Amino acid sequence: MTSKENVLRILENNRGVTLSGAKIAKELGISRNAVWKAIESLRKEGYRIPAVKNGGYSLSADTNILSVQGLLPYLADESFSEKIHIFRELDSTNKKAKELAIDGCEHGTVIIADSQTAGKGRYGKSFYSPPESGLYISFILRSESFSLPKITRLTSAAAVTVCRAIQSVTGKKTQIKWVNDILIDNKKVCGILTEAVSDLESGNIDWIVIGIGININTSSFPDELAEIACSLNPSEANGIIRSRLAAELINTILSSNNWAEDKFVYEEYKSRQAILGKPVIVIENDKNYPATAMDIDNEGRLIVKTNDGQLVSLFSGEVSVKPAGG
Numbered sequence: 093m094t095s096k097e098n099v100l101r102i103l104e105n106n107r108g109v110t111l112s113g114a115k116i117a118k119e120l121g122i123s124r125n126a127v128w129k130a131i132e133s134l135r136k137e138g139y140r141i142p143a144v145k146n147g148g149y150s151l152s153a154d155t156n157i158l159s160v161q162g163l164l165p166y167l168a169d170e171s172f173s174e175k176i177h178i179f180r181e182l183d184s185t186n187k188k189a190k191e192l193a194i195d196g197c198e199h200g201t202v203i204i205a206d207s208q209t210a211g212k213g214r215y216g217k218s219f220y221s222p223p224e225s226g227l228y229i230s231f232i233l234r235s236e237s238f239s240l241p242k243i244t245r246l247t248s249a250a251a252v253t254v255c256r257a258i259q260s261v262t263g264k265k266t267q268i269k270w271v272n273d274i275l276i277d278n279k280k281v282c283g284i285l286t287e288a289v290s291d292l293e294s295g296n297i298d299w300i301v302i303g304i305g306i307n308i309n310t311s312s313f314p315d316e317l318a319e320i321a322c323s324l325n326p327s328e329a330n331g332i333i334r335s336r337l338a339a340e341l342i343n344t345i346l347s348s349n350n351w352a353e354d355k356f357v358y359e360e361y362k363s364r365q366a367i368l369g370k371p372v373i374v375i376e377n378d379k380n381y382p383a384t385a386m387d388i389d390n391e392g393r394l395i396v397k398t399n400d401g402q403l404v405s406l407f408s409g410e411v412s413v414k415p416a417g418g
Contacts, residue, residue, distance in 0.1 A: 093161075095122050099130040101161040103141070103151035107332070110148035156224045156331035158206055158338070166339030172346050176202045181223070183210040185230035186285060186303040192232060193289070193299045199234040200346045204338060211305060213283055214272070214410070220317060225310040227334050230303040231345055242352075243300065244407060247272050247286045248361045248392035249352035250302050250345075254282055255364060257340035258306070261333060262326045267366040270385070270394045270411060274306075275366055279322035282306040304341065308333055362388040367413055372396065375410040385411065 093101070098120050102111065113124045113131075120127070131149055135141055140152035160173050167173060175198065182188050182205040189203045205228045211219035221228050233246075254274055255266045258281075266282075267275045274282035285303040290296065307323040326333045344351055362368075367385040374383050374396060383396035386403070394406040 095120065095126050096130040096133050097161055098122075099127060100134055100139070100159060101164060103134075103139075103149065104159070104162045105165050107151050107155075108153040110144050110150040112146075112148050116149065154331065156334070158204055158331075158334055162331070162335045163339050163342070166336050166343075168339075168343040168347060172200075172202075172342055175200050175346070176204065176342070178204045179206070181205060181207050181209065182228075184208055184212045184303075185228050186212050186287060186301050189230040189232050189301045189303070190287065190289075193301060197232055199232065201232040202342055202346075203230045203232075204228065208305075212285055212303065214285055219283055219285075219305045220307075220310070220313060220321070221305060222310060225323070226308050227304070227306045227337050229305075229338055229341060230301055231341075233300045233302065233345075234298070235349060242297070243286055243288055244271065244392040245358075246300060246302065246352050247284060249354075249357045250284050250286070250304065252357050252360050252364070253341060253344045253351075254284065254304060254306070255360075257337055257344070258282075258324065260340055261336045262324055264324060266364065268361060268364045269366050269413075270388070270406075271392070271408070276322055276324070278366065280307075280320055281322050281324060302345075306337060308337070358388075358390060358392065361392065367411060370413055372411040372413055374404075374406065375412065376406075377409075 099116060102116055102119065113127045116127045117124045131141055138157055140155045141149055142152060144150055158178050160176050160178060164173055185203045185205050192201055207223035208221035208228050211221035211228060213219045251268050251272055251274060258264055258266055264276060269275055272284035273280050283305050286300060288300045289298045307321060309325055310323045313321045365388060370385055372383055372385050374381050381398065383398045385394060386397050387395040389395060396404050396406060398404060
């Protein structure tokens, strides 16, 4: 790491604590002037490092800039940091991830953006992604064992991973609306988009991109989202929450190639479902039909019962809760 990155790492490890330039210089083995130059450079990038009497430096607790150095205190394995790429702005983290995957990047590469100008949701929908208010993160996964049926399982496991991370970091309890919407009080706080490239002859997957967007402290939404979306609105500083949430996800997904195979993940996926037993509208391609959400099978497929009594397994598609009296 550069001197600036090393200085930032020390400040991130000691948010809100005043450290003298001499102490930082001694720890890093650089001059106090080099520390000062690093601090000035960080300030120009937007880091809140107020001047402290007697020459000390302190990174403000409310600094809300995502950085690898900010994630390091929360990563289970420091080597994970070598796979993390953070951008101030992207059109879409999934798009960037797919570009890197095509170029041959390694398994476990992580893309994070402070904001997205064209965040992607399922079926071509957009995902509202304003700066400094959410976590927008994509993972590139490669495995010889991936196959098309496993995509739904991976999405299901990712949903549970997000729910666990949110509860661990903020204490807030969440539910899941099949396939991949994370809800708080029946409003969407997170969306997950899984995309893959496959070999049509073998049926195997070359790589998978899992994109996750979490509304952390978005204060207002576009009119079309105002009634259906919400934010975590944590009491802790937003910058710390974003780093902790990102690290929780990275720790789970990169720690094991089998993170999505635990049977308890699917039991939890089912137990967190918000629609089981409820009347729903199934949206498949160009047709909609009423049904009742009955169960989730071991592959993460939704079992619905149509009005004529047929049981249908949904591998993909979308469902909405049927309004009362509708």
